[in-house]
Amino acid sequence: MKKQHILLAVAVTAIWGLNFSIIKIGLKSVDPLILAGIRFALCALPAVFFLKRPQVPWRHTIGYGLVFGVGLWGVVNLGIEAGVSSGIASLVLQFSAFLTIVLGAVVFRESLSRYQYLGIGVALVGLFSITFVTDGTVTLFGVALVLFGAVSWSVANVILKKAKPKDTLAFLVWSSLFAPIPLFLLDLVVNGTKGYVELPEQLGWSAILSILFQAYPNTLLGYAVWNWLLREYPVSTVAPLSLLVPVFGVLGSVLIFNEPLPALKLVAGALIVAGLVIGLYGKRLAESGVARLPSVSR
Numbered sequence: 001m002k003k004q005h006i007l008l009a010v011a012v013t014a015i016w017g018l019n020f021s022i023i024k025i026g027l028k029s030v031d032p033l034i035l036a037g038i039r040f041a042l043c044a045l046p047a048v049f050f051l052k053r054p055q056v057p058w059r060h061t062i063g064y065g066l067v068f069g070v071g072l073w074g075v076v077n078l079g080i081e082a083g084v085s086s087g088i089a090s091l092v093l094q095f096s097a098f099l100t101i102v103l104g105a106v107v108f109r110e111s112l113s114r115y116q117y118l119g120i121g122v123a124l125v126g127l128f129s130i131t132f133v134t135d136g137t138v139t140l141f142g143v144a145l146v147l148f149g150a151v152s153w154s155v156a157n158v159i160l161k162k163a164k165p166k167d168t169l170a171f172l173v174w175s176s177l178f179a180p181i182p183l184f185l186l187d188l189v190v191n192g193t194k195g196y197v198e199l200p201e202q203l204g205w206s207a208i209l210s211i212l213f214q215a216y217p218n219t220l221l222g223y224a225v226w227n228w229l230l231r232e233y234p235v236s237t238v239a240p241l242s243l244l245v246p247v248f249g250v251l252g253s254v255l256i257f258n259e260p261l262p263a264l265k266l267v268a269g270a271l272i273v274a275g276l277v278i279g280l281y282g283k284r285l286a287e288s289g290v291a292r293l294p295s296v297s298r
Contacts, residue, residue, distance in 0.1 A: 001233055009229055009241045012222050017248025019218040020086035021256045023077060026210030029202040031195035032077035035211065037183035040069045042215035044176035051170040060163035061171065062178045064156055069179020071152030074186070079145030085137035085259050088130060090249020091272050092146040098123060098279060099154035107158055115286070119279020126271025133268070135260045168227045169220070176219075243276060 001009070026035050054061070080089050098120045104110040130138055165171035187195055195202075229238045250269060253259040277285075 001229075001237055005229060005232070006241075008225060009238060010244060012225050013241055013244040014248045015217050015222050017090055017245045017250075018252040019214060020080070020090045020249045021252040022210050022213045022218070024080050024086045024253075024257070026207050026214070027077060027081050029204060029207045030199070030211075031187055031191060032081045033074050033183045033187035033190070034195050034199065035207075036069065036074040036077050037180040037187070038211050039073070039214045039219070040065075040176045040179035040183070042211065043219050044173055044180070047173045047220065048177060051167070051173050053174050054163075054165040054167055054171040056163040056165050056171065060159055061175045064159045064163065064171070065175035065178030066182060067152050067159060068156040069176060070182050070186070072149045072156060074179075074183050075145050075152065076149040079142045079149065082142035082145055083137075083139035084142030084146055085253050086257065087246075087250035087253030087259050088133075088138055088143070088265075089146050090246045090253075091269050092127065092130070092143055093150050093153070094246055094272060094276055095123065095127065095147060096150040096153035096157070097276055099151055100157045101279070103154050103158050104161075108161075113283055115282030116279045119275045119277070119282060121275070122278055123272045123275025126268045126275060129264060129268035129271065133262070133265050135262055135265070137259055137265075169224045172219070172223055240281060243273060246273060 023035070030038075076089060076093065080086060084092070098116075101110075101112065101116055101120075105112050127143075130143065131140060160168075160171075163171065226238070246269070250259070250261075254261060
């Protein structure tokens with residue numbers, strides 16, 4: 001990759017990692033489901049009037065919007081509100097990579113390698129270790145909600161793979177149309193009209209900037225740039241950089257919210273990232289290492 005494109009990819013991962021802290025800022029005043037609903041309304045409008053509808057079945061467009069908007073980000077917002085720090089949320093959500101692999105094995109009959117099994121095991125040890133963190137940045141209910149979000153992200157990835165849209169940005173914009181109303185209705189069912197009555201007072205500058213950041217730099221710009229990089233370079237070159245997302249997620253939480261980093265949390269995070277590396281790139285790294293070994297003449 002060209003240096004400027006590497007920097008562009010790192011910038012996107014920094015935006016995606018920082019987004020977890022930005023979400024938490026918005027949640028200080030706005031209900032989680034309403035916050036997500038406004039985010040996806042802005043992702044869809046007015047862009048939907050300028051981008052041609054992707055030529056994929058409606059069931060894929062609607063399904064992706066519901067799963068990605070409601071099941072992923074609506075639920076992750078609830079998890080952060082339930083007591084999970086933005087740094088921990090960014091780490092736990094990376095389990096979607098493994099869940100996508102497992103779903104791929106079920107739906108597309110893709111076989112799992114020993115490296116993937118090993119990576120899942122290492123990451124699960126890291127996840128289990130997180131539950132013993134006692135600095136107030138972890139709750140079991142919050143972690144469970146973020147894990148649900150990870151499952152939803154994996155399902156969304158499978159829908160995306162089945163849909164195979166030629167224009168992924170248009171697909172994201174059009175699918176975003178189907179997330180806001182369910183999110184708003186869910187909040188109405190769960191919390192009544194309180195969130196809507198108080199919304200005008202809740203929308204201060206911090207909440208507005210939080211929503212704008214989530215909708216534009218994070219979602220539309222981030223995915224547009226990332227998908228362009230995936231078209232320009234091999235997936236094997238671009239995808240590993242996504243491992244920086246939880247790094248920036250934790251760093252953002254430390255800088256913005258002074259999140260403590262006790263040894264147990266660092267070890268748990270390192271295990272999750274190590275599991276991702278082993279599961280996603282272990283085979284390639286092993287083959288590369290073997291190839292570099294000097295040959296021995298007999």
